[in-house]
Amino acid sequence: EAGVAQSPRYKIIEKRQSVAFWCNPISGHATLYWYQQILGQGPKLLIQFQNNGVVDDSQLPKDRFSAERLKGVDSTLKIQPAKLEDSAVYLCASSNSGTSGTEQYFGPGTRLTVT
Amino acid sequence: GQQVMQIPQYQHVQEGEDFTTYCNSSTTLSNIQWYKQRPGGHPVFLIQLVKSGEVKKQKRLTFQFGEAKKNSSLHITATQTTDVGTYFCAGPSLGDDYKLSFGAGTTVTVRA
Numbered sequence: 089e090a091g092v093a094q095s096p097r098y099k100i101i102e103k104r105q106s107v108a109f110w111c112n113p114i115s116g117h118a119t120l121y122w123y124q125q126i127l128g129q130g131p132k133l134l135i136q137f138q139n140n141g142v143v144d145d146s147q148l149p150k151d152r153f154s155a156e157r158l159k160g161v162d163s164t165l166k167i168q169p170a171k172l173e174d175s176a177v178y179l180c181a182s183s184n185s186g187t188s189g190t191e192q193y194f195g196p197g198t199r200l201t202v203t
Numbered sequence: 204g205q206q207v208m209q210i211p212q213y214q215h216v217q218e219g220e221d222f223t224t225y226c227n228s229s230t231t232l233s234n235i236q237w238y239k240q241r242p243g244g245h246p247v248f249l250i251q252l253v254k255s256g257e258v259k260k261q262k263r264l265t266f267q268f269g270e271a272k273k274n275s276s277l278h279i280t281a282t283q284t285t286d287v288g289t290y291f292c293a294g295p296s297l298g299d300d301y302k303l304s305f306g307a308g309t310t311v312t313v314r315a
Contacts, residue, residue, distance in 0.1 A: 129308075130207075130291050130305030131305045132305070191236065195245060197245050
């Protein structure tokens with residue numbers, strides 16, 4: 089089966105600019121996650137969707153980050169405006185269960201550099 | 204909130220040697236998952252442990268879940284160059300099992 093797809097793979101922007109990332113989960117996976125992974129750290133959950141509804145966005149900086157999953161399939165994560173500390177890899181993952189009792193499948197990530 | 208800690212942060216191993224990495228949670232976990240991330244890659248699921256005291260093996264890798272379900276370990280025997288990467292443990296908290304918290308990982312390098 090096809091894995092989780094993400095684009096772009098790399099993005100370089102200047103601070104205060106906007107950027108958007110796209111994710112297409114594994115077909116049939118109802119749950120989609122966006123993580124932020126800063127160099128040398130573990131992934132940090134930003135937002136979790138179950139179908140097209142938000143399950144958890146408690147760690148999403150809502151003043152600058154937004155995410156949507158309108159049709160319950162693919163998703164976009166946007167940062168506006170970007171800050172230097174947003175430089176990280178943004179990972180999308182999906183699973184076929186609403187709980188974390190099942191494995192998560194990660195995409196290749198988008199490496200964001202903010203200058 | 205829940206914290207998941209891993210030690211050591213770095214593990215330098217001579218090829219052929221054994222080592223163990225440890226994972227500790229500040230709260231009781233309903234399950235623990237382990238992922239491996241190769242340099243430049245993305246996390247890949249290795250295993251999930253659910254029962255108190257559970258032990259699972261995958262070839263040279265042995266995973267254990269503590270009796271109190273607050274800690275876990277990964278033991279690798281006869282380390283090979285293919286074991287290079289960062290090993291993360293991750294777990295949800297009891298009563299909050301849809302939210303997965305990752306540790307900072309143990310980064311393994313191997314001397315041939």
